[in-house]
Amino acid sequence: MRVAALDDDVDQLDLVRCTLQAIGHDCHVFSGGAALRRELQRETFDLLVLDWHLPDITGPEIVRWIRSNLQARIPILFVTNRHEERDVIEGLAAGADDFMVKPVRVGELAARVRALLRRAYADPQPDEQSWGRYRFVLASRQLEIEGKPVALTQKEFDLALFLFRNAGRLISRKHLLETIWGVSNPPGTGLMSRSLDTHISRVRTILGLRPASGYRLASIYGQGYRFEMLGTDDSHAG
Incomplete structure (x- = not known):
């Protein structure tokens, strides 16, 4: 934290x-x-x-x-x-x-x-967590969408889970780099910042996080990102 x-x-x-x-x-x-x-x-x-x-x-x-x-x-x-x-x-x-x-x-x-x-930041069921059709199995670090496994890298899995756990909350770029990449003093620009943008883009695409599907992963200029659940597929099953 x-x-x-x-x-x-x-x-x-x-x-x-x-x-x-x-x-x-x-x-x-x-x-x-x-x-x-x-x-x-x-x-x-x-x-x-x-x-x-x-x-x-x-x-x-x-x-x-x-x-x-x-x-x-x-x-x-x-x-x-x-x-x-x-x-x-x-x-x-x-x-x-x-x-x-x-x-x-x-x-x-x-x-x-x-x-x-x-x-x-309670985690009521540490073995797995679900939001609608998204199921994160923590022990195997596997994401399932509607019961089907999705191929993610370790960083993509960590980033996706972090976004779902912090839905609706503005998260700064430095916060993400420290939490997901373990970089304590990340630069404002450069390789790490570009890597973050690339991972955000891939997670958005692979998970289908689009307003038409009931989700928004928005970049907030000069601050960071906010992930929002817009539709009915936002129930947290634990």
């Missing part, structure tokens, strides 16, 4: 980053609220870990801005020195999903992050 962490304490920020990376997540760090807000307007993340006290804005103010301006419901965890009941109430009322008091305990942080991601 792709996580953004915000804290003006360099040591705390490094601890959060190392903890999240140790449990398999890509962590992007920010020391100011304005910088995070700018990034959120052009990039996408799966989880936000926020401090409360910042030099330019408060944590609750950032959360309220996120809930008012971003369409996707990103899970948010406060990690802060604030510990009074009224602080917890204010943070959750602003739109945060969980609240953790410093000093950071690595095991607790990892557990809270796992719990938030599990709730937000």
Whole structure:
């Protein structure tokens, strides 16, 4: 998963980053609220870990801005020195999903992050997942369309499954390159970017993701892609 962490304490920020990376997540760090807000307007993340006290804005103010301006419901965890009941109430009322008091305990942080991601991106049946006529068999990494196997490369399978799991959500190009290709600092242009475009085009063609068939895989200029299920063939069978 792709996580953004915000804290003006360099040591705390490094601890959060190392903890999240140790449990398999890509962590992007920010020391100011304005910088995070700018990034959120052009990039996408799966989880936000926020401090409360910042030099330019408060944590609750950032959360309220996120809930008012971003369409996707990103899970948010406060990690802060604030510990009074009224602080917890204010943070959750602003739109945060969980609240953790410093000093950071690595095991607790990892557990809270796992719990938030599990709730937000639940996978109720890990062996396979189906959307209408599309059936993804995870163990064999096989896609079936109306019961017939479809030949996909590993990257095409991963990309198709990721798109279905994130239907309706804007996903940035960097997010896709980090998640599917494992490139932590992908360039804006060049070979990796062209490879992404090629894979998107192939997945769209092979799976028949066209508005006439009830699907739209759209490129959002300057931002990334959005996959949408338009017709009735969008039931998630688990």
